[in-house]
Amino acid sequence: MAPERTAPAAREHAAAWPGRVRALLSARESPVVAALLVSLVFASLFLDMFATGRNMGFLLLSVAAIALMALPMTLIVITGEIDLSVASTLALSSATLGALWEAGVPIETALLICLLLGAALGALNGLFVTVLGLPSLAVTIGTMALYRGLAYVLLGDRAVASYPQDWVSGARAPFLGIEGLPWIAVAILAMAALFAVLLHATGIGRSLYDIGNNTEAARFTGVAVKRTKFWLFTLSGTVASGAGVFWTLQYGTSRADTAFGLELQVVAAVLLGGVSIFGGVGTVLGVMSGVLLLGTVRNALQLLGVSGDVLQIVTGLILIASVVGPNLVASLRRRRRTPAPTRVPTVPRPPTHDGETP
Amino acid sequence: MPQQSPPAPPPLELVRVAKSFGSVRALRGMSLELRSGEIHALVGENGAGKSTLVKTIAGVHRPDAGWIQADGAPVTFTRPADAQRAGVAVIHQEPTLFPDLSVAENIFIGRQPRTRLRTIDRARMRRETDEVFTRLGVPVDPDRPARGLSIADQQLVEIAKALTRQARVLVMDEPTAALSSVEAERLFTVARTLRDQGVALLFISHRFDEVFALCDRITVVRDGAFVSCDPAADLDVDTVVQRMVGREVETLYPKQETEAGHTLLEVEGLTRHGVFEDIGFTVRSGEIVALAGLVGAGRSEVVRALFGVDRYDAGSVRVDGVPLAQGSPKAAMAAGLALVPEDRREQGLVMESSIARNATSTRRSALSRLGLLSSRAEDEACRSWGEPLQLKYGRLTDPVSTLSGGNQQKVVLAKWLATGPSVLFVDEPTRGIDVGTKAEVHRLLSALAADGLAVVMVSSELPEVLGMADRVLVMHEGRITAELDRDEADEESVMYAATGQPPREALR
Numbered sequence: 001m002a003p004e005r006t007a008p009a010a011r012e013h014a015a016a017w018p019g020r021v022r023a024l025l026s027a028r029e030s031p032v033v034a035a036l037l038v039s040l041v042f043a044s045l046f047l048d049m050f051a052t053g054r055n056m057g058f059l060l061l062s063v064a065a066i067a068l069m070a071l072p073m074t075l076i077v078i079t080g081e082i083d084l085s086v087a088s089t090l091a092l093s094s095a096t097l098g099a100l101w102e103a104g105v106p107i108e109t110a111l112l113i114c115l116l117l118g119a120a121l122g123a124l125n126g127l128f129v130t131v132l133g134l135p136s137l138a139v140t141i142g143t144m145a146l147y148r149g150l151a152y153v154l155l156g157d158r159a160v161a162s163y164p165q166d167w168v169s170g171a172r173a174p175f176l177g178i179e180g181l182p183w184i185a186v187a188i189l190a191m192a193a194l195f196a197v198l199l200h201a202t203g204i205g206r207s208l209y210d211i212g213n214n215t216e217a218a219r220f221t222g223v224a225v226k227r228t229k230f231w232l233f234t235l236s237g238t239v240a241s242g243a244g245v246f247w248t249l250q251y252g253t254s255r256a257d258t259a260f261g262l263e264l265q266v267v268a269a270v271l272l273g274g275v276s277i278f279g280g281v282g283t284v285l286g287v288m289s290g291v292l293l294l295g296t297v298r299n300a301l302q303l304l305g306v307s308g309d310v311l312q313i314v315t316g317l318i319l320i321a322s323v324v325g326p327n328l329v330a331s332l333r334r335r336r337r338t339p340a341p342t343r344v345p346t347v348p349r350p351p352t353h354d355g356e357t358p
Numbered sequence: 359m360p361q362q363s364p365p366a367p368p369p370l371e372l373v374r375v376a377k378s379f380g381s382v383r384a385l386r387g388m389s390l391e392l393r394s395g396e397i398h399a400l401v402g403e404n405g406a407g408k409s410t411l412v413k414t415i416a417g418v419h420r421p422d423a424g425w426i427q428a429d430g431a432p433v434t435f436t437r438p439a440d441a442q443r444a445g446v447a448v449i450h451q452e453p454t455l456f457p458d459l460s461v462a463e464n465i466f467i468g469r470q471p472r473t474r475l476r477t478i479d480r481a482r483m484r485r486e487t488d489e490v491f492t493r494l495g496v497p498v499d500p501d502r503p504a505r506g507l508s509i510a511d512q513q514l515v516e517i518a519k520a521l522t523r524q525a526r527v528l529v530m531d532e533p534t535a536a537l538s539s540v541e542a543e544r545l546f547t548v549a550r551t552l553r554d555q556g557v558a559l560l561f562i563s564h565r566f567d568e569v570f571a572l573c574d575r576i577t578v579v580r581d582g583a584f585v586s587c588d589p590a591a592d593l594d595v596d597t598v599v600q601r602m603v604g605r606e607v608e609t610l611y612p613k614q615e616t617e618a619g620h621t622l623l624e625v626e627g628l629t630r631h632g633v634f635e636d637i638g639f640t641v642r643s644g645e646i647v648a649l650a651g652l653v654g655a656g657r658s659e660v661v662r663a664l665f666g667v668d669r670y671d672a673g674s675v676r677v678d679g680v681p682l683a684q685g686s687p688k689a690a691m692a693a694g695l696a697l698v699p700e701d702r703r704e705q706g707l708v709m710e711s712s713i714a715r716n717a718t719s720t721r722r723s724a725l726s727r728l729g730l731l732s733s734r735a736e737d738e739a740c741r742s743w744g745e746p747l748q749l750k751y752g753r754l755t756d757p758v759s760t761l762s763g764g765n766q767q768k769v770v771l772a773k774w775l776a777t778g779p780s781v782l783f784v785d786e787p788t789r790g791i792d793v794g795t796k797a798e799v800h801r802l803l804s805a806l807a808a809d810g811l812a813v814v815m816v817s818s819e820l821p822e823v824l825g826m827a828d829r830v831l832v833m834h835e836g837r838i839t840a841e842l843d844r845d846e847a848d849e850e851s852v853m854y855a856a857t858g859q860p861p862r863e864a865l866r
Contacts (some may be wrong), residue, residue, distance in 0.1 A: 201730050203722025204716060214708045220667060220699050221773075222687040222717045280710055 006258050028274035029286025031325070036293040037184040043300040050303060053180030060185040061172060061250060063295035065090065067288065068243040069266045070273075071195045074287045077270055078199070079281025080227060081129060082351035086146035089121050089260035091255075091259040093244030095151040098160030098254030107167060114241050121147060126230035136233075144263065147227040160254040162283065171249035184246060196284035204228075212279025218324015268315055270296050272322035284309040292316065369558050370415065370527045372444060373549035375424035377410055384410040385582045391490045392527055397549060398560045399573035399590070403602055403820065407582035408562055412531050416448045417441030417561075440479075447520030448529040453487065453512040462487040464504050464520045488519045493555075494548050510541035512628040517548065528552065529560045534568060535654060546572050563856055564652050566595045578602055595859065603820060603849035611800050611825025614808045618828070619643030621679075623766030623781045623813040627666065628673030633659045634836040637673070638715030641781065646803065646813040648827035650820070651856045655833040657816045658700045661783040664814075665697040666690040677781060691720065696772050698781035700816070706770040707758050712752040714740040717772045738806050743772035748798065771802065782806065785816040800826060821847050834858040 001043035044051040069086045077084050093114045123141070128139040175183040199205040210218040211225055219225055247331070248254050273283030273290030300313050363617070370392045377385040384612045385407045392398055403410050413419045415426070417435030423431045428444045445861045455464045462483045463470075463865065471486070487500035491674045496514055498783040504515065513533055520528055530549070534542040549559055549572060563569055569576060569590070576593055578585040578601040585601050621642050628637040634656035639648050650659040666687040675682045677693040687697075699705035707716050717740040718725055725735045735755050744751070751761060759767055767787070784803065788796040803826060807813050817823050823830055830847040832840040832855035842853035 197730070201732065203726055203731050206719065206722055208729065209711065210708045210719060213710045214704070216705050217708045220665075220687065220697065220705045222691045224686075224688060 001314065009135050011142055024314035027283075028276075028281060029283050029289065032273055032286055032290045032293060032322075036289045036296065039293060039296050039300070043296060043303075047300060047303050050300060052099055053219070055299070055303070057172075057174065057182055058160070059295055059299045060180075060183050064184045064188060064250070065243040065247050066262065066265050066269055067261075067291045068234070068246070069240050070269050070287050070291050070302070071191060072232065073270050074195070074231050074268055074273070074282055074348070075199060075208055076136075076229075076236055076274055076282060077195075077267075077275045077277065078208050078279055079232065080215070081229060081232075082140065082277075083122075083125060083136065083233060083236045084140040084263050084267070085121070085125060085143040085147055086236060087259045088144045089237055089240035090150040090244035090259045090262065091245060091257070092121065092147045093118050093241035094248040094254045094258050095154040095246060097248050097258050099154045100159055101163065101254075104154050111245055115238060115243050118241020119234050119238040119246070121241070122234040123230070126233030127239065128129065129233060129300050130150070130226035130230045148256070148260075155254060155256045157256070161252055163249060163252050167249050168252040169248060182249075192284055192288050199284055208232075209280055212281070214278075214280075223288075265294060266317070267316060268319035268322065272318060277323060290322070308342070361555060366394070367427075368748075369429060370444075371427040371430075372411070372415070373424050373427060375411075375414060375426070377414060377419055377420040378447075383582055385414070387583060388579065389424075390560075390577060390587075390769075392560055394526070394556045394558050395553055396575060397553050397559045397561055397573045399569045399576045399604060400560060400579065400597060401566075401569060401576060402579035403788060403818075406579045407532070408579060410582070411579070411815075412448060412529055412560075412562070413528055414442065415446055415461050415527075417446070426661050440533065442523060442525075444526060445526035446529065447516075447523065447525035447527070449516045449520070449533055451532045451535050452509060452552065453509070453516045455515060456718050457504060460501050461498055461507075461515055462500035464515055465490075465500075465522055467519075477809075479498055480557075484818040490521050494518065494734060495551055496544065496548065508541070510537050510545065513537075514548065517552075521552075525557070525636055527558045527560070527660040529562075531562050532564070533561075534563060534565065540803055542568065542816060566598065566859065568597070568859060590665050599850055600851050603853055611822065612644075613800075613826055614804045616644040616808050616828070618645045619810060622677065623664075623804065623814070624674075624676040624679075626674045628663065628670055628675070629807075630659065630663055630670045631666065631837075634663075634833075637838060639831055639838070639841070641812040641814055643810045643812055644805050644807050645828045646815060646826055648823040648830045649814065649833060650852050651815045652834035655817060655856065657833050658785050659705045660818055660833075661697060661814060662699075662784055665692070665695055665783060667697075672781065691779075694778075694780035695783065696720075696774035696781070697775055697776055697783040698767075698785060698787060700789075702763070702766055702770055702789075706773075709759040710757055712755045713751055713761065713769060714748075716758045717743060717769050718776070720777045739776065740772070742775055744768075747772055747802070764791035767791055767795070767799065771799070777804070779811065781812045781814065783814045783816070786818065787815065788817075788819070788822060804825050820852060823847075823852065824849065832856050 021247055037085050049055055066203045069090070072081060073086065085130065096117055097110050097114050100113060103106060105113075125136070125140055125143055127134060128134050128143075129136045171184070199208065207218060207223045210221065211228065216226055244259075248258060270282070270289040271277055271290070272293060273282065273287035275287060294315065297314065300312065301311055338341045368391050372388060372390040374387045374389055375385055376387055381784075388407065388411060390398075390400070390411070400408055400411070404426070410419060410607065412420055417438040417440050420434070420436065426435060427433065433440075433444055435444070456467065459467070462480075465487055465594055466483050471482045473479045484500045491498050491500075494514065496519065498511060498514060498518075501685070504512065509514065517528065533545060544644055546568070549561070553559060553574075561569070561573055570593075573590050575587060576590050576598065577587040578598060580602060619642055621640050623641040626638045627639070629635050637645065637660055649660065651657050659668065660666045663684070666682075666685050666689060669685045675684070677695060682693050682695075684688050689766065690697075703709055710721070711719075714736045718736045722731055725731055725739055727735070742752055743749075749768045749772065750765055758766060761769065772785075787803065788799050791799070800822070803813055803815070815823075815826060819828075823848055827847070828844050830840075830842045830844075830852060831838050832842065834856055835858065838849070839858065842851055842855075
């Protein structure tokens with residue numbers, strides 16, 4: 001690797017261009033960005049239906065909820081935690097909206113209540129993780145079942161579908177009338193930019209990586225680890241309930257079993273985007289590419305007439321590949337760097353002797 | 359040579375063993391002979407090489423030079439299993455048993471006796487466990503789970519495990535550190551029983567009363583080398599202490615004379631139950647105060663509590679006259695405290711993160727503009743601190759783990775000095791770094807104190823303590839046992855206080 005030097009400025013300048021290119025190529029999210037571009041090109045070339053305004057709009061709407069929930073999930077996974085309750089929070093928020101609407105609550109008020117509920121659900125996760133110190137994996141598997149159960153309590157197996165038509169079509173409306181570009185996609189892009197700034201260009205963002213890499217060192221540097229995690233879970237709950245509201249209006253219906261298993265797609269997209277499941281590594285660009293890659297692959301397969309079961313299998317395989325891939329690459333690199341892994345230090349054989357002569 | 363050669367060769371012998379870790383020479387030509395039916399004490403300062411020696415005997419480390427002999431024949435331990443096979447067993451200060459398994463299951467873990475049907479022979483396991491505890495003369499129920507056993511009882515289980523493995527050499531590494539005096543006495547009875555049954559024991563302790571009451575011979579080590587080995591009867595505490603520390607204070611410590619200014623840190627009655635009790639001291643501007651003592655005396659715990667990483671149960675802390683709330687490193691930083699922690703890799707740095715990001719991790723909001731933090735601002739701030747500290751690096755974006763230990767420590771120092779503290783805690787500031795960097799760190803601390811900083815230095819290296827400190831606070835088992843001025847403090851007075859012995863003056 002790079003030799004130690006005392007004059008780094010000169011060296012940095014000289015190495016600026018090739019260094020930047022190399023950094024770009026070796027960045028963890030580069031493969032997924034490349035895969036996204038390749039799959040977009042391939043799908044456009046070989047599927048007539050793919051690169052149409054109508055299909056693009058459909059694709060973007062299909063990943064909207066996942067993209068929303070993936071943003072706070074990225075921050076949470078970077079700190080070394082996980083939130084598996086997001087899809088259930090979405091469903092409970094949707095069911096609440098349905099119940100309130102049926103009870104005659106104005107839709108604006110109902111929306112606000114749903115967002116507050118989402119914040120409370122996320123805060124509950126956060127309390128379990130920070131105050132009680134429980135592992136978030138266990139906590140959010142528990143609340144995943146709990147929140148889903150509460151959604152069933154509210155709606156049973158009924159569906160609420162009497163939402164005002166202008167809200168329902170409004171949810172799917174294009175941005176400035178551009179076909180194939182729903183306004184939600186633009187909103188998500190803006191949110192992603194905000195999250196990217198937060199994560200990559202603020203002190204808070206830096207501390208999230210520190211927490212994920214070494215909680216102890218972060219604590220010794222004055223980072224309020226528990227408070228940070230608490231707010232991340234609250235944020236995740238709020239965004240998930242927002243996604244629930246959008247989902248409800250987008251499809252014009254509330255059901256308790258809505259978005260069942262969607263948390264897996266969110267986690268898959270985050271990991272596919274290069275975020276390490278062990279924390280400390282990841283970018284917003286990578287995650288958004290991961291979301292779009294998953295959406296593109298599913299969309300293309302659907303256009304080819306592949307069934308939903310197979311889509312599920314493909315999602316699972318991509319998830320596994322996204323976890324195994326980086327580890328495989330890392331171990332290959334390690335092997336290349338150390339030519340002789342079993343270099344045993346030579347120990348001089350002790351002389352054998354009969355009489356001890358000190 | 360020993361005055362009388364034993365009838366059989368000793369079961370274990372170290373012959374001129376040397377072991378280095380990087381540039382640190384942990385053992386240099388260490389020899390040791392463990393004889394059957396004898397309790398052998400090993401004493402030395404922290405860092406004298408005792409742990410390395412134990413790990414070499416246990417097969418964890420392989421000697422760079424020299425060799426180990428079992429029953430007079432050279433052997434090579436490449437793995438701990440090799441040492442076990444040769445009859446060596448190590449009892450650690452805090453044993454690690456499987457809490458949910460029974461005592462008998464713990465003893466036979468991995469080598470359970472089988473019945474003819476290849477199932478585990480529980481009856482035999484229980485019977486043999488009973489036998490070995492009878493041999494030790496202590497009643498322990500073989501069927502009770504290991505969870506809830508006192509540390510003393512856990513050690514006995516470990517000893518029993520060793521005996522069922524036919525161990526002939528038993529190494530006890532500071533076994534009494536966590537025991538009450540009654541428990542320690544029971545352990546000694548067991549040790550004597552084993553000695554009389556022909557086992558060779560190596561006993562490591564910082565408590566001289568125990569060493570003299572229990573052991574037959576005493577070996578003193580210093581700086582990784584053998585100093586002396588004599589029958590305990592021919593020695594006294596004074597002689598042993600002198601041999602442990604007997605070296606010149608080196609000129610590695612460019613201490614500047616400073617005038618102490620106003621009081622910056624006041625600590626009163628600080629207590630964390632079971633860790634430290636009633637700690638009180640003050641530090642003034644321009645002073646370097648050392649917290650000396652043995653490992654485990656509670657020194658690091660005190661500075662961690664002061665800095666807000668740990669909580670405390672009672673007491674008060676004032677910084678420049680203003681009370682400091684506990685439990686918040688952020689509040690401590692705002693009050694002007696800084697802590698260079700003991701463990702650089704786990705506490706001081708985020709090893710995966712870049713040099714620049716580590717060096718600026720304490721001042722991110724100060725370096726931000728309109729809430730935005732740019733890599734350029736981080737790099738510039740890092741460079742401005744890297745230069746005076748003569749930090750050597752490839753690129754600022756390289757992970758800090760690519761630096762040498764000394765340069766890593768400089769990054770930690772830069773990170774904290776950049777906050778402009780008024781009180782600086784440094785915990786083992788020169789552990790594991792080379793001599794040249796060591797002197798640089800000392801010069802830096804001295805210069806900072808001259809500029810009016812109050813420095814609290816935890817150090818296990820006596821020369822460093824004596825060379826750098828204006829005052830020395832000595833801790834023993836969670837309490838401050840002595841406060842010595844620069845001219846009162848010498849290696850012996852600190853060592854006496856650190857081992858809980860009455861000061862020499864009182865004996866005279």
